Structure formats: C-alpha cells, structure tokens
Amino acid sequence: MYKKGLVFWLTGLPCSGKTTISKKLKKYLKNKSESVQRLDGDILRKTISKDLGFSKKDRIKNIHRVAYLAKILADNGVNVIVALISPYQKSRDFARKVCPNFIEIYVKCSIEECKRRDIKGMYEKALKGKIIDFTGVQDSYEEPQNPEITIDTEKLSTEDDLKIIINYLKK
C-alpha cells in the first residue's frame, strides 16, 4: 500500500505570497525525493476549472473541485501544495474534510502590503470597478480560524516562512 500524501493548503489574499511559498516548498520536498504536485489557482483556471468565473458560487465550486483533485493525488502518495485564495472558512473546512493529512497554512499579509506588491494592478482595477468580485475589495476574505500554520509574509522573509513549515513537519 502507498502512504498517503500531505495536502498543504495555502490560503490568503491576492498577492499575499502563496505562489512564492508554494514554489519554495515544492523545491524543498523535491530535494527530499518526495513526489509533489503544486495546484495553483491561476493554472487550474486554465484547465480543470476553465468554465468557472469569480462569483462566490463559482469560487466555492472551484475550491471543492481542487479539494477533490488534491484528495485523489494524496490518496496516491503524492504530496500536494495548493495555492488558492480560498476566501471562505466553510469551503476550506470542506477541503479539510475531503483531504487526508490536511495542513491549512494561512499566508498572512496586510491588504496595504498586498496592494503594494500587486504588479498587475489588480487591486487598483478592482477599486475602479474594472474587475468585479475581487477578494479584498468587493468580496471578503475570511481569516482562517484554526490554521495548522500561519506565516507572515510581511514580517518574515520567504526563507523564514519556509522554515516555519519545515519545523511543523518535523514535529
């Protein structure tokens, strides 16, 4: 029998640093010869979720779909790193129920800092109404209530954030 993989579920505001951390974590696990699949919101929306928009209903559908996908991978011994805004507590709880070895990682960053980092100008566009249903502007982000890990990308470097995750794994 195959050991089940871990599901690292990175949640946070747009531009909080989810993708950056997920890539670093993937590299770390690959170096340990672990099987790893990164599931990034931006990429999934071009494939398995390409029929979905950004309304609350569609976001929930997307989170559920990614959860099922993560579960199938983890069931086959693949470690999964999800990088998805996943703004709703209820949807993240759904993912937790579906996935084995679920590790919720709150990628914390103030909205002011997220806006500063936003090279694509998405926050600005949302504030002007050119993008709708944008998390942090029109749509709310519900902070995780009991995440396994919180990493503060505003106060710490990416290296230090990664160390926090690695320390959690060692425990």
Next chain:
Amino acid sequence: MYKKGLVFWLTGLPCSGKTTISKKLKKYLKNKSESVQRLDGDILRKTISKDLGFSKKDRIKNIHRVAYLAKILADNGVNVIVALISPYQKSRDFARKVCPNFIEIYVKCSIEECKRRDIKGMYEKALKGKIIDFTGVQDSYEEPQNPEITIDTEKLSTEDDLKIIINYLKK
C-alpha cells in the same frame, strides 16, 4: 524524477463492460505493486463533475476535465484507468493530446448485448424518453478510429480481455 504513469482510457457504450475490465486491470496492476487510480464516470459525477449533466456540451466538459485529472496523476507516476463512455472521437483525441502515455481501449459490445446486460433498465427508460441524451439511444456513440486496443466483451471472457491488455503492455 518520477516515471510518468500510463493512462488507460476505456471507452464504450453504457453496459459494454468498462467498469468490470477497469477493476480487473486495477487489481492486476496493484499486484505488480504499481500505483493505480481508477477514474470511473459514475463516481466522478458525484465529485469533480457533480455540476455536469449529460448534454453533449456537458459530456465534452466532463471528458476534458477527466483528461486533465488523468494527466496530473500520470505526471506523478500514477497509472490511471479511465472508464468513461466518452462517445466522441474529438474529445478522446483531446484526451490523447493532454495525457502522456495514452492507451485508448475500445470496449466493444453490440447494443443488443448492452441492452441485455442493463440491469438498471437505462436503455429501456431512454427508449421510452424517461432518460434523455442517453448514449446509444438519443446520443450517438462514435466508434474509435484508431484505438491502441480493442476488446470484444461479447465474444471474449473478461479474463481473455485482460490478457489482450497485458499482452499489449508486454510489447
């Protein structure tokens, strides 16, 4: 690096024997200590494709979604066995393009025999118009043009069908 998995794509009419063969093949591969995931149409429609119906448009969406799922699994070294009516050549060709190591298996069986096997009475319901968009009744099934393997579940036993697949793998 992980070796990519194979994608066995079983296509055929409802009740042609896809699920039966897929379970046998899974057992065979498991006994060889291979990592295997079965993706069965009936199960997927309760999870990753639960928002989809059976119209041509939705069927195409479903096939695409399953193809992406199979690809991610195979990329991680998992052998995937898809058991899905997948009635359209164009959609199967899409799956072939997306998935590495794609093996199209045509599960061949006459519609008369499929009807005889249909314990749920789906063909009968479709003929009476109680089920719509049913493959083989209202919706057409396009026979594979160049499948890697054809197995005839009407003429051969499940054991013999499995042997055909195994022989193909040995080549």
